[in-house]
Amino acid sequence: MNDSDEDSRRFSWQTAQQRAAQGDSRQVADLALELTDRIETVAKRKREHEHQLAMLVRVLAIAPGPDSLTQLLRLFTRNQGPGAGLAPRFVASLLAEHREAADLVGPLSEHDPKGRWDELRICLLHELILRDVDVDAFVKTRDWTRVLYGGHPLAWLPRHRSALETRVSFPSRSVNSSARSVGVTLPTEGRVDPPTPRTGEQSALIDSATLELHHMIIAAPEAGRWGDSEAWVFRTDEEVEPDRVPALLPTLPMGCVEGLGATGRFEIARRPADAIWSLLFATASMGGMYHRGAHGAYGRFWAWKSLAALSDAPAGASPEEVEHHARRTTWFHFESDAEWFHNDSFTDYGIAALSPDRRRIAVLAATDTD
Template sequence: MADRIQKIVTKLPDMKSVTDVWKAADRSLGRGDAAFVADLAIALAGVYASEAGRIWQYRSVFDYLLRLLATTPGSGNVAQALRLVSSTEAADGKLDRYAASLLASSQPAEELAVAFTGHATEEVRACLVHELVLRGVDVTEAPGIAGWATSSHWRLHPLGWLPLALSELEGRPDLPSYGAHGGSHSMPYGPPVNREVPRDDRAPVPPVEETTTEAVAKTTGVAVMNWAEESNGRIEARVFDLGAPLEAESVPRMLMALGLKCLEGAGTKKAALTVATCPPEHPWRVLFAAASTGGAYNSGVRGAYGRLAAWQSVAGLSGAEQGCGAEEVEAVVRACAWYAFGAGTKWFERVAWDIGLVAVSAERRRLSMLAATDTD
C-alpha cells in the first residue's frame, strides 16, 4: 500500500484530472479500507500542504478524501477522518472546524462519541459539541459525549461561553448539507420581508452623538469580518447616542441623517431606502449565516464558531455589557427594537450578500447599525 500511495503522491502535481484518484478512494472505501483513504490524505498533506495555494490537484484530492471519510456512514470512517485531521501533517485550526461540521452533518451522535475517547484534538471536540447542538442534539445526555461536554476543564475555551442547548433566539438555524462531491447552504440575505416602515420626512429626529469605538465596532462586526478579510466585502458598524427617545416612524429619516457611508446617495427612486421591522431572531439568523458559511470567496468559520460570532455581533448591536452570559445577552437583545434596511446605493454590491441591521435600545436612546456587502 505504501508504494501505491507514494506513486499517487509523486504524480499528483502533473495530473490533468484527479477523478481517477477519487475513484480509487471510492473503491478502497467500498472494500472497507478507510485506512488507505486517510493514509493517502496524510501523505499528501505531508508533501504538499505548504504549497496548497498553487497546487490545485492537492486541494481537490485532499478535500475529496476528507469529505469521503466524514460523510460516508460508518464508525470506521469516523475514526479514520479523526485520525486524518489530528495528524501532524494535516494539523490546522480551520481544518478542525471544517471536519467537525462535516462529521456532525453526516454521522449520528453515537458514532461521533469516538472523538471523545480516541484520536481527536481538543479543538475538534469543542467544535463537534456545538455542531451537534446546532443540529438539535442533547449533548448533555449523549453517551460518550456528555462527560466531556459538561466538564469544566474546557470552559476557558472560546466556545465554552456558548450554551449547550439552542435558545429561542437561535431557533433551528439553517445549516449546510455535505457530500463527498460538495455541499449546499441557504443564503438568507436580501431585502427586508417584514412590515416596512414608511419614510416620513416630517417625523422628528432627536439630536444625535456618535459613540462608536474601535472595540464596539469590532465586536459588532465580528460575524461579517470574514467577508472583508477573506473575500471582497465591506463593513460599516456604528453606534449613536440619541438626545431623545426615537420613535419607530422616525427610524428611516434618522438613518438618512446619520451620515452613513452605506447610504450615501440614498433617497432617490433608483436608490430608495427600505426599512422594515423584524423580530430579534432575524439578525441572529442572518449573522450566523454570514459567519458560518462566509461570503463570495470564502467558506466562513463553520457552525460552532459561526454560532459564537452571531452571539457576539447581536450582543454588540444590542449594547449588552461585556462579560454577560447568553441568557443576559438574549434578554437585552429581545428588549431592543430591530430593523432590517437596504438601499440601491453604490456601497451595496447587490449581488447576493447584503446585510443592513439596526438595533434601537429599550429606552430608545441608543441606535446601533451594521451593514455588510460582498461580491464575487
C-alpha cells in the same frame, strides 16, 4: 535546480555577501529570482495538496459506517498535526451533517492524551447543539469541555439551543457538491419604508462607536469573510420612538446611506430578534460567495457576539443576558441604493438596533462585493 546541500550553500547569506562584494550583484539577484520561482512552485503544490486532502477528508466524513470515522480520527493523531484540509471546524460541520450523534459520541470520547481531538470535539458539540441534539443525553460529552476549555471562546456559548436559535440554516454537502441558502432578502412582512421624498437634511448625531465596539459589531461578516462591513453607533439626548427610526436612518452620517438623496431606494422592515440572529449566523457560518465561512460552531459564537454589541449588552454578559437584552431591542433590516452597497442579488444588507432605553441606535452594514 534540485534541493540539496549545494543549493543551500549557493543561497547562503555568506555567499551572497561575497558575490556582492566582488561586484557580482546581478548573479545575487538572479539567485534571488530563482529562489522566488521555487517558492511559488512549492506554494502552488502545497495548495493543490491541501485541496486534495480536503476532498479525501470529505469522503471519510461523509462515507457511512464506523470504519470511515475511525480512519478520519486517525488523521488527527498524526504527529505533525492537522493541516488546512483537516480544519476541525470544517470536519465537525461535515460529521454533524451526515452522521447521527450517537454514532459520533463513542469514538470521539476515546482516550486522547495529547489532546489532538480537543478542537474537533468542542466544534462538534456546538454543531450538534445547533441541530437541536440534547447533548446532555450523552454523558461523555461533558468530558469534552469540563477541563480543557475553561478559556476556550466556545465555552461561553449555551449548552442548549436558545429560543433565538430556531431559524438555523446549514449548507447541504455531498462528496462532489455543495449547496446553501440563496442569500439575504428583505422580507415583505413588517415593512416600514419611510415615504418619499424624504428629508434631505442630515442628522446632527455623531458616530460614537469605539474601535473595539466597531470590531464586535462587524464580527459576523468578518468571520464569514464578506467583502466589506462597517458599523456605527449613535446616542441621543432624548428617547427615540421606534416609528421614527425608518425616517431617521437615511439622514445619519453613515457611508451606507451617503449620497442616497431624497428619493433613492431605502427599504426597511422591523424584524424579531431571532430573525436577526439567523441573519448574523448565516453570514458568519456559511460565508460569502468566495469563502465557505466559519462553519456552525464559530458561526454561532460570532453571531452571538455581533448581536450582543448591536443590542448594547453589558461587557462580559452571559448568553442568557444577551438574549434578554436582544429581545428588548427593536430590530430593523434595511436595504439601500446608496453607492456603498453594490446591490448584487442577495449580497447586501443593513441591520439597525434601537436599544431598550431608546437612546442608542447601532447599525451594521455588510456587502459581499468588495
